[in-house]
Amino acid sequence: MIKVTVWNEYWHELKDEKVKEVYPKGIHNAIKEFLSTNEDIEVTTATLHDEEGNLRADAGITDELLENTDVMLWWGHVKHGEVPDEIALKVKDAVLSGMGIIFLHSAHHSKLFKLLMGTTCNLGWRESNDKERIWILDHNHPITAGLNDRFFELEAEETYSEPFGIPEPDKLLMIGWYNGGEVFRSGAIWHRENGKVFYFQPGHETFPTFYNENVQKIITNAVRWANPACKIKLECPWIARLEEK
Amino acid sequence: MIKVTVWNEYWHELKDEKVKEVYPKGIHNAIKEFLSTNEDIEVTTATLHDEEGNLRADAGITDELLENTDVMLWWGHVKHGEVPDEIALKVKDAVLSGMGIIFLHSAHHSKLFKLLMGTTCNLGWRESNDKERIWILDHNHPITAGLNDRFFELEAEETYSEPFGIPEPDKLLMIGWYNGGEVFRSGAIWHRENGKVFYFQPGHETFPTFYNENVQKIITNAVRWANPACKIKLECPWIARLEEK
Amino acid sequence: MIKVTVWNEYWHELKDEKVKEVYPKGIHNAIKEFLSTNEDIEVTTATLHDEEGNLRADAGITDELLENTDVMLWWGHVKHGEVPDEIALKVKDAVLSGMGIIFLHSAHHSKLFKLLMGTTCNLGWRESNDKERIWILDHNHPITAGLNDRFFELEAEETYSEPFGIPEPDKLLMIGWYNGGEVFRSGAIWHRENGKVFYFQPGHETFPTFYNENVQKIITNAVRWANPACKIKLECPWIARLEEK
Amino acid sequence: MIKVTVWNEYWHELKDEKVKEVYPKGIHNAIKEFLSTNEDIEVTTATLHDEEGNLRADAGITDELLENTDVMLWWGHVKHGEVPDEIALKVKDAVLSGMGIIFLHSAHHSKLFKLLMGTTCNLGWRESNDKERIWILDHNHPITAGLNDRFFELEAEETYSEPFGIPEPDKLLMIGWYNGGEVFRSGAIWHRENGKVFYFQPGHETFPTFYNENVQKIITNAVRWANPACKIKLECPWIARLEEK
Numbered sequence: 001m002i003k004v005t006v007w008n009e010y011w012h013e014l015k016d017e018k019v020k021e022v023y024p025k026g027i028h029n030a031i032k033e034f035l036s037t038n039e040d041i042e043v044t045t046a047t048l049h050d051e052e053g054n055l056r057a058d059a060g061i062t063d064e065l066l067e068n069t070d071v072m073l074w075w076g077h078v079k080h081g082e083v084p085d086e087i088a089l090k091v092k093d094a095v096l097s098g099m100g101i102i103f104l105h106s107a108h109h110s111k112l113f114k115l116l117m118g119t120t121c122n123l124g125w126r127e128s129n130d131k132e133r134i135w136i137l138d139h140n141h142p143i144t145a146g147l148n149d150r151f152f153e154l155e156a157e158e159t160y161s162e163p164f165g166i167p168e169p170d171k172l173l174m175i176g177w178y179n180g181g182e183v184f185r186s187g188a189i190w191h192r193e194n195g196k197v198f199y200f201q202p203g204h205e206t207f208p209t210f211y212n213e214n215v216q217k218i219i220t221n222a223v224r225w226a227n228p229a230c231k232i233k234l235e236c237p238w239i240a241r242l243e244e245k
Numbered sequence: 246m247i248k249v250t251v252w253n254e255y256w257h258e259l260k261d262e263k264v265k266e267v268y269p270k271g272i273h274n275a276i277k278e279f280l281s282t283n284e285d286i287e288v289t290t291a292t293l294h295d296e297e298g299n300l301r302a303d304a305g306i307t308d309e310l311l312e313n314t315d316v317m318l319w320w321g322h323v324k325h326g327e328v329p330d331e332i333a334l335k336v337k338d339a340v341l342s343g344m345g346i347i348f349l350h351s352a353h354h355s356k357l358f359k360l361l362m363g364t365t366c367n368l369g370w371r372e373s374n375d376k377e378r379i380w381i382l383d384h385n386h387p388i389t390a391g392l393n394d395r396f397f398e399l400e401a402e403e404t405y406s407e408p409f410g411i412p413e414p415d416k417l418l419m420i421g422w423y424n425g426g427e428v429f430r431s432g433a434i435w436h437r438e439n440g441k442v443f444y445f446q447p448g449h450e451t452f453p454t455f456y457n458e459n460v461q462k463i464i465t466n467a468v469r470w471a472n473p474a475c476k477i478k479l480e481c482p483w484i485a486r487l488e489e490k
Numbered sequence: 491m492i493k494v495t496v497w498n499e500y501w502h503e504l505k506d507e508k509v510k511e512v513y514p515k516g517i518h519n520a521i522k523e524f525l526s527t528n529e530d531i532e533v534t535t536a537t538l539h540d541e542e543g544n545l546r547a548d549a550g551i552t553d554e555l556l557e558n559t560d561v562m563l564w565w566g567h568v569k570h571g572e573v574p575d576e577i578a579l580k581v582k583d584a585v586l587s588g589m590g591i592i593f594l595h596s597a598h599h600s601k602l603f604k605l606l607m608g609t610t611c612n613l614g615w616r617e618s619n620d621k622e623r624i625w626i627l628d629h630n631h632p633i634t635a636g637l638n639d640r641f642f643e644l645e646a647e648e649t650y651s652e653p654f655g656i657p658e659p660d661k662l663l664m665i666g667w668y669n670g671g672e673v674f675r676s677g678a679i680w681h682r683e684n685g686k687v688f689y690f691q692p693g694h695e696t697f698p699t700f701y702n703e704n705v706q707k708i709i710t711n712a713v714r715w716a717n718p719a720c721k722i723k724l725e726c727p728w729i730a731r732l733e734e735k
Numbered sequence: 736m737i738k739v740t741v742w743n744e745y746w747h748e749l750k751d752e753k754v755k756e757v758y759p760k761g762i763h764n765a766i767k768e769f770l771s772t773n774e775d776i777e778v779t780t781a782t783l784h785d786e787e788g789n790l791r792a793d794a795g796i797t798d799e800l801l802e803n804t805d806v807m808l809w810w811g812h813v814k815h816g817e818v819p820d821e822i823a824l825k826v827k828d829a830v831l832s833g834m835g836i837i838f839l840h841s842a843h844h845s846k847l848f849k850l851l852m853g854t855t856c857n858l859g860w861r862e863s864n865d866k867e868r869i870w871i872l873d874h875n876h877p878i879t880a881g882l883n884d885r886f887f888e889l890e891a892e893e894t895y896s897e898p899f900g901i902p903e904p905d906k907l908l909m910i911g912w913y914n915g916g917e918v919f920r921s922g923a924i925w926h927r928e929n930g931k932v933f934y935f936q937p938g939h940e941t942f943p944t945f946y947n948e949n950v951q952k953i954i955t956n957a958v959r960w961a962n963p964a965c966k967i968k969l970e971c972p973w974i975a976r977l978e979e980k
Binding site: 092115116117165167168170190191193 | 831
Binding site: 124136164 | 369378380381382383384395406407408409413416417420421422424426427428430
């Protein structure tokens with residue numbers, strides 16, 4: 001059983017009628033819903049804001065939660081700054097110890113993603129209902145398995161564009177094409193010490209992206225891919241002084 | 246002084262009036278012309294067909310030529326099969342020993358590129374006068390130095406599309422966007438033993454691509470990047486049995 | 491069920507008393523034996539020479555065998571040249587279509603490995619009963635899962651040394667240390683189109699390496715890692731002319 | 736002219752007689768000395784402690800210094816914690832904008848290296864006068880150019896060992912072998928946005944490593960390699976909202 005935690009800043013859905021309409025129970029619950037249909041996946045959610053819109057001092061993330069999470073999903077947008085540095089650093093340590101992490105859409109600018117990448121993670125963007133066509137570069141990767149066409153389309157997504165300020169991915173899996181003229185590295189993986197990292201571009205809050213079956217298939221695949229074979233404590237004996245000779 | 250050899254199959258320009266109009270002296274001479282304006286670059290050409298359209302048995306490539314080439318450029322399209330296997334293998338050995346190699350456009354299906362990649366190098370394509378917009382992913386690489394915008398455009402190019410059957414590039418430098426809906430990894434580098442490899446997508450024979458100043462800048466930069474620090478003989482002493490102990 | 495084929499040139503074991511003593515049924519059967527203890531793995535063997543030491547014209551590899559193989563293991567040493575080019579090319583196509591491939595020890599100089607790498611795959615070597623200590627660089631990779639120490643040792647192995655003429659691995663998993671003073675990239679992976687490739691250095695014919703439990707664990711892990719999510723026909727519709735617009 | 740700044744925490748040389756004997760003017764000046772023999776390189780030094788051993792509040796790093804530095808070298812060991820976070824972050828921004836950076840020896844645990852890598856950068860170590868043999872994996876890289884043997888040796892160096900908690904290098908250039916039984920990725924490069932990063936393991940303060948001609952050649956080569964083609968301001972126009980359509 002893979003223990004998954006879906007983290008969401010949970011702000012737009014509470015404050016913006018348009019977003020509330022698309023995701024009435026929050027983006028985290030929309031993701032929980034489709035992931036939970038899999039017998040090998042057990043889903044918890046955690047949110048920065050509670051149902052009344054109050055900020056949680058610990059961003060909803062406790063040590064116990066991290067110890068019980070194999071793979072975390074992260075959705076954030078306008079409230080990255082509200083996640084305390086010490087929480088971001090604690091989750092980073094969990095990733096380096098083996099916890100898988102999946103960054104969705106505007107999570108590219110979260111403290112956590114920037115800490116793991118070591119770069120600005122800047123990009124260009126435009127909100128204009130562009131159509132996105134996501135091209136699959138590798139059809140035999142665990143994350144793209146079952147996507148049997150060259151590409152799939154999203155009728156509307158926020159446009160993201162290169163240059164994307166990231167280190168060269170360990171493997172680039174998808175490139176997004178937008179009818180407005182932009183391209184973007186829409187699906188990419190990295191390894192950070194013992195943890196696997198997947199960034200996936202789709203998922204703007206005003207669009208029903210998380211109900212799209214291809215998006216759901218990719219996220220489900222990514223959960224299984226990011227599930228650690230084992231977790232390695234960072235304070236384990238070998239990361240220390242070698243015995244004297 | 247960097248010794249460059251521009252190799253061209255030289256067929257379309259002799260047989261097709263439309264192409265002859267665009268490149269009256271052949272694509273190789275169009276490339277030679279702009280490269281030769283640089284004081285540190287010395288250019289030779291070599292062609293599969295002579296001016297009368299006769300096939301050269303050695304594909305225009307001699308041992309002496311290879312010994313005197315630091316960087317080779319390769320343009321081929323419909324005559325890949327006419328390059329003898331032993332010539333392709335000989336050029337491959339020169340690359341593995343340190344000679345830089347730049348593959349232009351349809352050279353993706355040359356014997357030489359496929360030998361160096363180990364894959365099919367297949368792709369999707371369409372001739373339809375699509376506009377191409379080439380996005381630069383890294384503005385501080387030696388190959389893209391001096392391209393100070395996010396992208397540049399070619400009014401018309403042959404459309405190439407993913408999936409492109411190549412090994413993961415050592416660094417992906419450019420992605421092409423086509424208004425017909427396609428994307429393509431348009432500029433990418435690999436290292437193969439001692440030799441540097443650059444693949445660059447633009448350059449269809451019916452379009453004046455090689456007169457474009459950004460294309461010229463990229464190819465000129467690539468020549469300097471691919472120039473070997475040294476050439477290592479493949480039969481050098483260390484690639485051999487170690488001394489007994 | 492993962493369908494595995496263990497291929498062996500099967501020569502030393504028939505001709506050399508010392509090797510026969512270590513592997514009386516051949517290296518292929520030693521590998522088959524430990525792999526077959528896993529319920530999810532089904533093993534076939536194929537050999538270049540039959541039990542009488544006669545060369546098989548097809549190297550023991552038929553189209554039917556390839557169609558029924560998910561992952562192939564390859565052990566060869568002094569008879570690489572006896573594998574017909576067309577067989578090597580056929581197996582290469584199977585890999586590019588998705589079949590996983592694991593190269594063991596001196597298979598670094600097989601036609602197949604060199605075709606997939608695009609380089610000479612040269613290295614330095616010495617037979618001197620050096621002790622090898624294999625350091626694990628990543629303890630959370632599917633191939634190293636369960637190896638819970640910094641390194642494991644082999645009392646005697648053939649010494650291989652850098653420089654190893656390979657393209658930069660997609661991920662370097664292990665480095666070998668030899669008490670004679672050498673180092674070697676002992677475990678490394680690559681992706682080639684739809685197929686996964688693992689090279690693993692241990693396995694000289696005069697040593698009981700394939701009875702070592704760590705070696706067995708790594709090879710077993712590698713079989714599961716290399717098992718394709720799907721096989722993609724290289725002549726599939728998208729690797730072709732795009733529809734006209 | 737390449738403008739180089741050699742940064743040193745400058746502590747051991749002031750406090751430890753043994754180190755003072757090896758580097759009487761400090762490690763930074765030993766490096767400055769050999770770099771300054773090159774006509775294309777202009778060297779400045781900056782130190783965390785002044786000649787009296789007083790801590791500099793700005794770690795010796797001003798905005799003006801960063802603006803006038805093309806490539807920085809970083810040597811630190813026991814005083815990583817004394818470099819203020821805001822200084823480490825400022826230098827990181829300079830790297831992401833294009834400044835080259837070379838980390839020497841125990842700088843692997845500097846705030847700056849860890850910020851750029853996104854990992855712990857942990858390793859095993861032992862001080863025991865082991866001999867180190869550094870194997871060159873690629874003899875045609877700008878950083879290793881001119882090293883014409885398979886390896887070179889250092890009579891004594893601090894032993895570092897795998898696993899080294901770093902992201903997969905963009906290219907691994909060297910592996911260190913220690914007679915005590917350890918291996919280490921001794922020379923490796925990464926790209927971080929617009930900046931080039933080189934980590935080089937040799938350089939323990941009690942050994943005369945920086946007087947070794949191979950070490951000097953590698954560091955000199957690395958300075959030229961890391962020199963940026965251009966510097967890109969992180970607040971440049973394209974890292975911003977795209978124009979509306």
